[in-house]
Amino acid sequence: MKSLVGHETQFCDGQPIEEGMIARFARSVGDDNPLYHDRRLAQESPYHGVIAPLTFVFEWNHHEALNVDEGGASIAGIPLPGRLLRGSNEYEFFQSLRPGDIITTSSRIGDVYQKKGASGALVFIVCQSRYTNQQGELLGIQRATYILCPDLEVGQ
């Protein structure tokens, strides 16, 4: 597992973010801030248009170095044994995301380490990602820590 440190991925689907995607995200978390869904009101605000909730950019691309697909998770196509849980997320915000932005996610496995948990050995995987728009402007940085529980087999 340690050999995964340094594994890098870059992902950009080339699709511009649309107002509807932002509004749907905001609605799903129950955030009724009009800046996220009311174009007219947002135009008259200091933002001069719709903006996205701050964590949207980190959640839109699930193509970090650690890729979660329908079967669970893998890194560089290597399936991970056991159950993967989220440990923590650290976000830094640099700029509001706007409709029309095309996001590129650049990720790197920063660290892999073991700790002894109550139910056996736990493997911690730290994934660092940078999110930029089509102008190369930095929107956010994320440091995500996942916990792999090898003793909890899938299907248990």
Add this chain to the structure above:
Amino acid sequence: MSKGPEFGGDIRVGSEIPLLLKRISRRQLASYAASTRDPYPVHYDRDFARAQGFEDICMDGPMGAAFMAELVIRWTGRQEPLRKLSITYRALVYPGDELSGSGRVMQVHLQDGVRFIECDIRLQNQHGKTVATGKATVVL
């Protein structure tokens, strides 16, 4: 977006961020998975989730981070002051849970003429159990 009524010059250590309440529905969890293109069925397929050892579908952790960001932005009235947010997941959240988000100013310090406000944030469920803790850095 107007400035939050309680946000301004009188912020000091111990100031509380106004509470944010969220009732978690099954539909909302599925909607979040769809709106973030998250294909992992544990957030929308109960049979899959149970086969994985979960008692039901469970909330995608970063939804809690969205709640924390909303909590802070309702307080500041704008996005820009929120510079950093961290969240540590402590317990799973299931449909029907009622979460309350709270926050408190732990430290205020000046650096290069900018006021940095460090806050502790917490999400608790209806049983009083902490499901996530976090820290936010706000600048003024």
